[in-house]
Amino acid sequence: MNIAGLQKSSTIDFPGYLACVLFTPGCNLDCFYCHNRALLTNSAPLIPIEEIMEFLQKRAGLLDGVVITGGEPTLQPDLAPFIRKLRALSYAIKLDTNGQRFSVVEPLLEEGLIDYLAVDIKALPADYAIVAGKDGYTGAIQTLSRAMALQVPCEGRTTLYPGLRPEKLLTLAQTMPKLPRWRLNIYRMPAEYREEDALRLRLPAIAETEAQRLLPQLRAYQPNVVI
Numbered sequence: 001m002n003i004a005g006l007q008k009s010s011t012i013d014f015p016g017y018l019a020c021v022l023f024t025p026g027c028n029l030d031c032f033y034c035h036n037r038a039l040l041t042n043s044a045p046l047i048p049i050e051e052i053m054e055f056l057q058k059r060a061g062l063l064d065g066v067v068i069t070g071g072e073p074t075l076q077p078d079l080a081p082f083i084r085k086l087r088a089l090s091y092a093i094k095l096d097t098n099g100q101r102f103s104v105v106e107p108l109l110e111e112g113l114i115d116y117l118a119v120d121i122k123a124l125p126a127d128y129a130i131v132a133g134k135d136g137y138t139g140a141i142q143t144l145s146r147a148m149a150l151q152v153p154c155e156g157r158t159t160l161y162p163g164l165r166p167e168k169l170l171t172l173a174q175t176m177p178k179l180p181r182w183r184l185n186i187y188r189m190p191a192e193y194r195e196e197d198a199l200r201l202r203l204p205a206i207a208e209t210e211a212q213r214l215l216p217q218l219r220a221y222q223p224n225v226v227i
Helices: 049-059 079-088 102-110 125-132 137-149 166-175 195-201 208-219
Strands: 005-010 019-023 065-069 092-097 116-120 154-159 182-185
Touching: 005 049, 019 049, 065 079, 079 092, 079 102, 092 102, 102 137, 116 137, 125 137, 137 154, 166 208
Parallel strands: 019 065, 065 092, 092 116, 116 154, 154 182
Antiparallel strands: 005 019
């Protein structure tokens, strides 16, 4: 299991839990606004797994949960055995994924290894390739829908990326199935980005005040939308 980053404590990444956050390298999408670009290229140095397990063993009983994020964690071939080790230490598990590897996530859900699933819904179907590098809407919705069918707590997440206008956000709200939670992430300029994306990253983005004004309209289609 490759881990390229560790946040030792978080109260906001796993709803209802005090958790640490593990960052895995590599991703099968390439969002132009990505805030973890070093993880996309596998250029971030790895933390020895022995150090990670030693930390988690010492924090067992102090931390409630572990968030596995990325990058894209489902690219890790030993994700399931790793999660089983964490559950043996009595950790609750939250998995962050872009939903493109349904064949990996579904068995985790069916085995009961995931306590909370967060799936990125990047854009409208027609805009997915422009925003994320390739089509992916169907995979994200399929993954979320399976979690909902199995009654696994879950949420969809959408970053209000530069160039996303209110009318498209409203269309996205109507396009998706009704979600148990839809989290809107306010866009912030990434520290690292490709030079060819510089102009796109400076396009107007929906600010938090504007997003708040849109909530009543969004809730007509997605009652559980939050910012």
